[in-house]
Amino acid sequence: MGPLKRFLPKGLFARSMLIFVLPVMMMQALIAWAFFEEHWETVTSRLSEGVAGDVAMMTLLFEQVGEDETAFAPYARNARETMRLDVDFRPGDTLPTSRRTSFFRTLDRTLRRALTAQIDKPVWFDTTRYPNYVDIRVQTETGVLRYIAYRERVFATTGHIFILWLLGATAILTLISVIFIRNQVKPIRRLADAAEQFGRGQDADWFKPAGAREVRQAAHAFLEMRRRIQRHIDQRTGLLAGVSHDLRTPLTRLKLHLALMPEGPDREEARRDVSEMEQMLEEYLTFARGEAGEETQVTDLSALVAEAVADAGRTGARIDLKAAGAVEAAVRPGMVKRAVANLVANAAAHGDRVAVSLRRAGSRIEILVDDDGPGIPPERYEEAFKPFSRLDDSRNQNRSGVGLGLAIARDVARSHGGDVTLSQSPMGGLRASLSIPGG
Structure with a gap:
């Protein structure tokens, strides 16, 4: 079951559809298989055997009267009227060498088995040339006897109707399932959104x-x-x-x-x-x-970050801001500005140079704050987010405050559905990444 999980749908709606529709389709497939294997093929075999018997009998009568077409004409007329079988003798003709196969190979296989079982002469037939007829030819010593039989006499022609009924029933059941499952999933989706x-x-x-x-x-x-x-x-x-x-x-x-x-x-x-x-x-x-x-409102984050950087720059910190176009998101601007200010102040307190950039990463917005300070060991990244955490002396020299800057920033980011993560900065110090949804 483990490898199969990768191919299963992840959504509740799709899984519910699979639960309802898959058993119905399997049941329909089993019914179709049982119908064609047990009933349809049996009926088709009986019909083919009946036509093969008529063809064998007419061939035997023709051989008994010889080449006297006048003597054979009453038999051919009776075959047309009573057996719905047209008979035509083609003197000197031979059987075709090519043969077209029907889409349903079962038809050809059933008719071939019936003809070869009752006729001991070379036989050729075509079930595809005429929509309503089957062309059967028997090789005789003097020519070819051609028989044209109605298709419903050779095969059970109602099989496609049964298939259409199955497909129609499956489509109707699927439609009903879609309507009901969608109505059941919608409240769950609304609850998740709320x-x-x-x-x-x-x-x-x-x-x-x-x-x-x-x-x-x-x-x-x-x-x-x-x-x-x-x-x-x-x-x-x-x-x-x-x-x-x-x-x-x-x-x-x-x-x-x-x-x-x-x-x-x-x-x-x-x-x-x-x-x-x-x-x-x-x-x-x-x-x-x-x-x-504070209420949520659509805010230009580029301007908000620029304000936070400008405020931090008044303290004498060297901060480089990578300008970006207007990037809007629904946030609580005061809180986000406070979080960015905390990250910038934290970087400025531990490094000589600070770089701040804003970018889109798929459906999210990232605010990156880099410094060239001593950094933090990767195994202590999570510890830095604990309230009142001051870590080691390399990050605490000349540091005021009580160790709440990163904790407040992460609290703000998570309240917006995002997070703050730490990593090594390309500048050699620490990188703080504030990520929030951009929708």
């Missing part, structure tokens, strides 16, 4: 449970899960708003006290501590806030 949209942070208010009982049950479970997650997000957002307000108030008072203090080394150290505390607070809140509060 789950994907919700996973990207988009509203899926259009979704309503439909379909079979099991599908409706899964849809209701999804809606309940969505309500619980949304309630959790709302509660977390409210909590973060309160925490932000409560923590910013004492920080503001500390800044005021520092501003009133006389100049001196202690004041500068305290100011740096307060600034670092405020930056850490912002990073904590940004990481915890996640995707709450």
